[in-house]
Amino acid sequence: MARVILRNLNKFYDDVHAVKSVNLEIRDKEFVVLVGPSGCGKTTTLRMLAGLESISSGQVLIGDTVVNDLAPMDRDIAMVFQNYALYPHMSVYDNMAFGLKMRKVDRNDIRKRVQEAADILGIQDYLARKPRQLSGGQRQRVALGRAIVRHPQVFLFDEPLSNLDAKLRVQMRVELKKLHNRLNTTAVYVTHDQVEAMTLGDRVVVMRGGVVQQVGEPLELYNAPVNRFVAGFIGSPAMNFAPARLRDGAGKLHADASGFGLQLPADIAARLRPYTGREVIVGVRPEDLQVANGSYPPGLCFDAMVEVVERLGAEVLLDLQVGQHTMVASVEPGVAARRGDKLRFALKPERLHFFDASSEAAI
Amino acid sequence: MAISDVLSHRAFAQAPRRGAATRLLEDERWLAAVLLLPTVILLGLFIAYPFVEGVWLSVTDATVGVPGHFVGLANFTALLHDSIFLVAVRNTFVYTAVATVLKLALGLWLALLLNRHFRGKAFTRAFVLLPFIIPTVLSTFAWKWMFDPTFSVINWTLFQLGIIHGRINWLGDPSLALISVIIVNVWRGVPFYAISLLAGLQTINPELQEAAAIDGARPWQRFWHVTWPLLLPVTMVVVLFSVIQTFADFQLVYVLTGGGPANATQLFATYAYQIGVGTGLLSQGAAVSLAMFPFLLIIVVVQLLYIRRVEVH
Numbered sequence: 219m220a221r222v223i224l225r226n227l228n229k230f231y232d233d234v235h236a237v238k239s240v241n242l243e244i245r246d247k248e249f250v251v252l253v254g255p256s257g258c259g260k261t262t263t264l265r266m267l268a269g270l271e272s273i274s275s276g277q278v279l280i281g282d283t284v285v286n287d288l289a290p291m292d293r294d295i296a297m298v299f300q301n302y303a304l305y306p307h308m309s310v311y312d313n314m315a316f317g318l319k320m321r322k323v324d325r326n327d328i329r330k331r332v333q334e335a336a337d338i339l340g341i342q343d344y345l346a347r348k349p350r351q352l353s354g355g356q357r358q359r360v361a362l363g364r365a366i367v368r369h370p371q372v373f374l375f376d377e378p379l380s381n382l383d384a385k386l387r388v389q390m391r392v393e394l395k396k397l398h399n400r401l402n403t404t405a406v407y408v409t410h411d412q413v414e415a416m417t418l419g420d421r422v423v424v425m426r427g428g429v430v431q432q433v434g435e436p437l438e439l440y441n442a443p444v445n446r447f448v449a450g451f452i453g454s455p456a457m458n459f460a461p462a463r464l465r466d467g468a469g470k471l472h473a474d475a476s477g478f479g480l481q482l483p484a485d486i487a488a489r490l491r492p493y494t495g496r497e498v499i500v501g502v503r504p505e506d507l508q509v510a511n512g513s514y515p516p517g518l519c520f521d522a523m524v525e526v527v528e529r530l531g532a533e534v535l536l537d538l539q540v541g542q543h544t545m546v547a548s549v550e551p552g553v554a555a556r557r558g559d560k561l562r563f564a565l566k567p568e569r570l571h572f573f574d575a576s577s578e579a580a581i
Numbered sequence: 582m583a584i585s586d587v588l589s590h591r592a593f594a595q596a597p598r599r600g601a602a603t604r605l606l607e608d609e610r611w612l613a614a615v616l617l618l619p620t621v622i623l624l625g626l627f628i629a630y631p632f633v634e635g636v637w638l639s640v641t642d643a644t645v646g647v648p649g650h651f652v653g654l655a656n657f658t659a660l661l662h663d664s665i666f667l668v669a670v671r672n673t674f675v676y677t678a679v680a681t682v683l684k685l686a687l688g689l690w691l692a693l694l695l696n697r698h699f700r701g702k703a704f705t706r707a708f709v710l711l712p713f714i715i716p717t718v719l720s721t722f723a724w725k726w727m728f729d730p731t732f733s734v735i736n737w738t739l740f741q742l743g744i745i746h747g748r749i750n751w752l753g754d755p756s757l758a759l760i761s762v763i764i765v766n767v768w769r770g771v772p773f774y775a776i777s778l779l780a781g782l783q784t785i786n787p788e789l790q791e792a793a794a795i796d797g798a799r800p801w802q803r804f805w806h807v808t809w810p811l812l813l814p815v816t817m818v819v820v821l822f823s824v825i826q827t828f829a830d831f832q833l834v835y836v837l838t839g840g841g842p843a844n845a846t847q848l849f850a851t852y853a854y855q856i857g858v859g860t861g862l863l864s865q866g867a868a869v870s871l872a873m874f875p876f877l878l879i880i881v882v883v884q885l886l887y888i889r890r891v892e893v894h
C-alpha cells in the first residue's frame with residue numbers, strides 16, 4: 219500500500235512531447251483513472267510509472283521513494299496489459315505463479331496465493347489450461363490474477379477491458395470495483411472510455427495532448443468542468459455547445475445565440491458581467507434540456523425542431539435543430555415527440571456552463 | 582461485377598456444346614495432373630533419377646567407362662573395413678555437431694542483439710547476411726588465403742599481438758585442419774541462423790518481456806523462461822535445415838583442404854567424390870554417399886518428432 223506522486227513528469231520521443239509536466243498525487247488505496255482521447259499520453263504516463271519507459275524529466279515517487287532509476291521489478295507494482303500479455307506457453311497456474319517464483323516465494327505459499335486469487339476471480343477450473351484455450355473474459359481474469367497474487371503496492375491497468383464485448387465489459391467493470399474494495403490497493407487505471415472512468419475512479423484525471431486538464435471526483439468533473447474540453451469529454455451524450463453574445467438590456471444580462479436568447483438570473487449575470495459585449499460559449503447537458511411545461515419564465519425557454527428521435531427505453535434522445543445548431547436533449551420516455559415536431563424547451567440556469575470563447579476556460 | 586461474373590459462368594456451364602479440351606480441363610483430376618506435370622518432370626529428372634541411378638550404381642561394380650554387374654551389398658560391406666571411410670564418418674559427425682552448436686549459439690546471440698533498437702539497424706541486418714550471400718567458393722578462397730601459412734593475416738595479427746611466435750599451419754596441421762574448416766563453416770552459417778531466429782524473435786510479443794520484467798524476471802531469466810520456449814519451434818526447424826546441409830557439406834572442404842591433410846578433414850561428401858569421381862570407382866563412391874542416407878534419416882526423423890512435440894505443447 220502506498221501513495222504515488224508524479225512530479226513535473228515529462229516525456230519526449232525525439233521531438234514529440236508526449237507527456238507535459240504532469241503533476242499528480244495519488245493517495246494510498248485510491249483508485250485513480252487517467253482518461254482522455256487517443257494519443258493524449260495516458261499509456262506513456264503509466265509506462266513511466268511502471269518503469270517500462272524512461273523518464274525524460276521529473277520524478278515518480280512510490281511510497282516515499284523516488285523510483286526513477288529503479289527497474290520495474292524493484293518498484294513493487296503489478297500491471298495488467300490491454301492484450302493481457304499472458305505467457306502463451308505456460309498454464310494458467312504457471313502464469314499466475316511466475317512472478318512469485320521469480321521472487322523466490324516458498325512453493326506452498328505460491329500454491330496458496332494462486333488458489334486464493336483463482337477463487338476470487340472464479341478461474342479455479344482453468345488452472346491447467348493454456349491461455350489460448352480460454353475466452354477473452356477468462357484471459358482477462360488470469361491477467362488480473364497474475365497481478366493480484368503478487369500483493370503489490372500499486373496496480374497499474376492499461377485499458378484492460380477494451381478487448382471485451384460491451385456486456386462483459388460492464389460486468390468486469392463491476393468486478394474490478396469490487397476487487398479494489400476488497401484488496402484496497404492503490405490503483406492507476408488508464409482508459410479512453412469516460413463511462414469506465416466515471417464508474418471506477420475515486421478520482422479521475424482528464425488528459426489532452428499530454429497535459430492534465432482536470433483532476434477531480436467524477437461528479438466534480440461532471441458538474442464543474444474547468445474547460446470546454448472536459449465538459450465535452452465527460453458525460454454521454456456529450457454536452458451541447460453554442461456560441462452566444464452577452465448583451466446588457468435594461469439592466470439585465472442577455473445571452474443571444476442563434477435560435478435562442480436567454481435572460482440570465484442575477485447571480486450568473488454577476489459572474490459574467492466582465493464579458494458583456496463579447497462572445498462566450500454556452501454549454502448545456504442533454505439531460506438538462508427539458509420540455510417546457512408553461513410555468514417556466516419565458517426568458518429561459520426556446521423553440522426547437524425535432525429531427526431525430528432515438529428511443530432508448532429509459533430515456534429518449536432528441537436531435538434538435540436550434541437556429542443554426544444541432545443539439546441533443548435527453549428527455550423522459552413519456553414525451554411523445556415525433557420527427558418534425560416543434561417543441562419548447564426550458565433551461566435551468568444553474569445547470570448552464572459558460573466558457574471563454576478563446577481560452578475555452580470555464581467562466 | 583461479381584454478379585455478372587456468376588451469371589456469365591452459369592451461362593457458360595449451361596452452354597450445350599463444349600470442346601473436348603475444355604471438358605477435360607474442367608475435370609479437376611485432369612487439371613490437377615496437368616498442373617503438377619512440370620514439377621513432376623523436374624523433380625523426376627533432377628532428383629528421383631539421379632537418386633535411383635545412385636542406388637543402382639552402389640550395388641554394382643561399375644567404374645568409369647565400364648557398365649558393371651550386380652554385386653549385391655559388397656560395396657557396403659567393403660566400406661566397413663575401409664579405415665578412411667570410418668575416419669570420414671567420425672569427421673562428419675564431429676564437423677556437424679560442433680559447427681551446429683557454434684552456429685546456433687552465435688546466431689542466437691546475434692539475433693538477440695539485432696532484435697534491439699539501435700541506429701543503423703536495417704543496415705547492420707543487411708550487413709550480417711554478407712557471408713551467406715557471397716558464393717561459397719569465392720569466400721572460401723578468401724579464407725584459404727587467410728589460413729595460408731606464409732601469407733596468413735590471422736598469423737600476422739596474432740604475431741603482432743605477441744600471442745604466437747612461430748607460424749600456425751592452419752590447414753596443413755592434421756590436428757588443426759578440422760577446426761579451421763569448422764571455423765569457416767560457422768562463419769558462413771551464422772547469418773542464416775541469425776536472420777531466421779531474428780524473424781522468430783520478432784513474432785514474440787514484446788509485451789511479454791515487459792510483463793516478465795514487472796514480474797521480477799532478470800534479463801537472462803526472461804530469456805530462459807519466455808523467449809527461449811517461444812522461439813524453440815523456429816529454432817528446431819532452423820537446426821534441422823542446417824544439420825542436413827552441414828552433414829552433406831562439400832564445397833567448403835573441397836576448396837580448403839580437399840579432405841586432407843591425411844584425411845583429417847575427409848567428410849562423407851568429399852570422400853564419395855574422391856572415390857567416385859577422383860579415382861573413378863563409381864560404384865564405391867555411390868555406396869559412400871548412400872551410406873549418409875540412414876544417418877541423415879535418423880537425424881531428421883528424431884528432429885521432426887521433437888518439433889511435433891514442441892508444437893503440440
Ligand SMILES: Nc1ncnc2c1ncn2[C@@H]1O[C@H](COP(=O)(O)OP(=O)(O)OP(=O)(O)O)[C@@H](O)[C@H]1O
Pocket residue numbers: 231234236254255256257258259260261262263410
Ligand atoms: N515509441 C514512441 N515513439 C514516438 N512517439 C510515441 C511513441 N509512443 C507513443 N508516442 C506518441 O506519444 C503520444 C502519446 O502516446 P500514448 O500511447 O501515451 O497515448 P494514449 O493516450 O495511451 O493513447 P491510446 O488511447 O490510443 O492508447 C502519441 O502522440 C504517440 O504518437
Ligand SMILES: [Mg+2]
Pocket residue numbers: 260261262
Ligand atoms: Mg494507450
